[in-house]
Amino acid sequence: MPVTTPIKMTPEEWRAEAISRFGPNKMKWRFVCPSCSHVASAEDWKEAGAPEGSVGFSCVGRYQPEGPGDEALAAAAFKGKGGPCNYSGGGLFGLNPVHVDLEDGKSVHMFAFAEATVQPLHTPGKPTETGV
Template identity: 30%
Template sequence: MIKQTLDEWRTEARERFGDRTAEWKFKCPRCGNIQSPKDFVSRGAAPGEAANRAYQECIGRTGEGKGCDWAAYGFLGTLGYGRVVVTPDGQEVEVFDFAPREQDS
């Protein structure tokens, strides 16, 4: 698993998807669903909440889509297919990996 600081993670996200955080895409390690904060907003989440949910929860938890209920903060984390982000205060947070860029697929 990749381990990086919060600043490194944000820099990589911007390089992959641009400056609009609503467009950043993440891949559920269990079902493979690709999702963005914008997808969560379209299902009723507030923008700030949607950003956090997109990198830690499968959108299937909203009751729509594949029905997957996976969360990075659960007992099994990301099954080894995610990332660990180190916050400025030293906390380590497991998150879903980035989705491949369009040109990578």
């Protein structure tokens, strides 16, 4: 589900959220493009040859073989026909819903995290889904 209200976080909160969802390996952290809802990991951006600063900021579609400016790619994504698209968080429309407030007063606008892939640890005394 797309995030419609900006979420403000500190860098520490943002990292903690990522680790709780995906574990400590940053390459496994996954983000949702606010334009086309495509989910990609940092590893996907790297494989596409994208610059490090584009992870969670611009859709991975900008760096795939279709490349930026491919009108068919963008049109399909904006019409709800899937992604990835060529959306960039630095463009005219600032859709990135997570605002990470830095110590210098600046704010970095990021994609929302995807659904968690790390299972929560079992809490003693509470049954798991299997009842154990």
